[in-house]
Amino acid sequence: MVVRVQEADFDMVAEMDRMRAGRVDIGALVSFTGLVRGTAAGEAIDAMTLEHYPGMTESALARIEAQAVARWTLQATLIIHRTGRLRPGDQIVLVATASPHRADAFAAAEFLMDYLKSRAPFWKKEGTPDGGKWVDARDSDETALERWSG
């Protein structure tokens, strides 16, 4: 169970290799990589800056991860979230889950993404030719969370 918040880029393949290294009990390894899009609401973006709350970020991610571990059969999980100034096409976030079977790995990866979207203290600011704009939270992100309750 690994949580990392960093400015540096990550190597998804190397991270997945590390998760399964020396193990023969993992049957399913699921990963999600979030990328910076080059447009927002039809407007070109030249950068995306991610701010976070050091200390709280790590504990919030660890708590979300613990919820996933309590809910599904997981053999390993990984969350890497980047901060700082990113460019279109850059990787922002990596979530990976390992389980004996795919259903738990898929579900847990979606759960982790849904929660870190609106329950981990990150804020995105889009840089456009006209200046910067803080990204608004989306109602659809709250809706995505509701399916996990109950």
Next chain:
Amino acid sequence: MDVLYFAWVRERIGVPKERIETTAETVADLIDELKSREPRYALAFADIGSIRVAVDQELSEMDTPLSGVREVAFFPPMTGG
């Protein structure tokens, strides 16, 4: 206590962190106190529905008590991922 601000709340108030001596009993009381100090706080906290708060790094509510608290943070809804 230390009061931290993030994203556009930080930009409107103009500092990322400050030490505040207060007798506010709850988060809502602290916000009222700050708003009465200077216009920049009144601007930052004008739309309270778009303000989230963490008390000692735990997501909290406006009626969360501040007794014994070391750190309060104000920020907009989170946009990770």
